[in-house]
Amino acid sequence: MFILSIFDILNMTLMLAYAALMPLDNICHIYYNSPLGLYIIMTNQGAKKRRMRGFRWLYPGMRLKRWGTLLVVSTLFVAVGAMGVFGDVFRGIHIRIDFLEQFVSHARKLKFIDILLVMLGVIGAIFAYRRGLYSVLSIFRPHSGQGEVMGELFRRARLRRGPQVVALGGGTGLPGLLKGLKEYTSNITAVVTVGDDGGSSGRLRRDFKMLPPGDIRNCLMALADTEPLMERLFQHRFHKRGDLKGHSFGNLFITAMTEVTGDFRTAIKESSKVLAIQGDVVPVTYQNMILKAKLADGRVVEGQSNIGQSGNIQHVFLKSSRVKASPEALSALRQSEAIILGPGSLFTSVLPDLLIPDVTRAINDTHAVKVYICNVMTQLGETDDFSAADHLEKLLENSDLKEINYVLVNDAEIPPRLLKKYAREGARPVAVDQRRLEKLGVRVIKGDFLSESDYARHDPYKLAKAIMRLILI
Secondary structure, X not given: OEEEOXXXXXXXXXXXXXXXXXXXXXXXXXXXXXXXXXXXXXXXXHHHHHHHHHHHHHOOOOOOHHXXXXXXXXXXXXXXHHHHHOOOOOOOEEEXXXXXXXXXXXXXXXXXXXXXXXXXXXXXXXXXXXXXXXXXXXXXXXXXXXXXXXXXXXXXXXXXXXXXXXXXXXXXXXXXXXXXXXXXXXXXXXXXXXXXXOHHHHHHXXXXXXXXXXXXXXXXXXXXXXXXXXXXXXXXXOOOOOOOOOOEHHHHHHHHHHHHHOOHHHHHXXXXXXXXXXXXXXXXXXXXXXXXXXXXXXXXXXXXXHHOOOOOEEEEEEOOOOOOOOHHXXXXXXXXXXXXXXXXXXXHHHHHHHOOHHHHHHHHHOOOEEEEEOOOEOXXXXXXXXXXXXXXXXXXXXXXXXXXXXXXXXXXXXXXXXXXXXXXXXXXXXXXXXXXXXXXXXEEEEEOOEOOOOOOOEOHHHXXXXXXXXXXX
């Protein structure tokens, strides 16, 4: 008969916990001295410091020892009760707990004591696990209650199981979409155009010979899980006189991070960590990307800021045909379950990514659901008087895309006050010509995607909900 004392069981539990805290290759021998009930783990000499770091979880103030003890005791209750319930199955194995043996022998005559022990053990183990987990998580979120911490834990677990979504574009359209998508999945990759040459981004691009940080910054903030004050700080733009006038703090932060880390790629990764973003933000390329456009009158315009004001754009292309897509963008596209194009300026935000052959090739080769989100309003200088079908035709004409599966268009009525406001700017609602769209081989998804604000823009949460439905079809 194999006899274990309670001290043996406690020693075994502590040994396994100790071993679990150590790298496997540092465990050389495990000895068991039965009379003393001791387990001794001999480790490599060089692992002493790593072993001691494991015991820091047991330091005073961590609030883990009490819940660990309760978990051990609860496990013993379950073990003792299970041995009683399944005594015939485990015949020949006996656990002797000296100070409880007489009580248990009499109490078992009542028949329900074994089941009671199991129930108490399970309840105690669950309680200890929850409280212990909260003790660990509260270290990182010290001002949150138990319900909030546990809710955040389960929310993150749910988001990690979400679909792989890749969104391409830039400007203000892509960040808005990302805010909605992150409510459904954390497996998001924003592939951002880097052709901006105006404003703060353009100045930093010229002065520091770097990629423009503005659209990257907006996407980082859209996916950030940070305090409102941090968001306000990164989006703050200097308005007073001086060299900083017109610059945003976030752009300067990314510029400084680029100089500190040595390259733009590492700067984005480190900035993502600072902002605790849900997903990834990657530039479509790490090379200098200059956009050009041919107008209806034959003129050729260079630079994103100039193209957006030209009007009558017939064709857009890159100044260099040797621009290669970033490895991160290609990897995300190959693993994607859904690829989203738009919303945003058609010629200067959505199409630039698709002018890189590597990108369109990766999109064509994947079986992901491909969705184009058409703008709510036309844009003066780019899409004057364009219908939804005009948008899609130009998208396909200017790129090597083989197919788009769905087009999302807004059919909700825009308030008159907004129509008057946009009319003064030369913009009007995009007409939905469904038959022309269907002839282009796409399925038209109409709905109320309008945001309730002072702008005729998409509601990010309505868009994200519609996209998730398409992925699950």
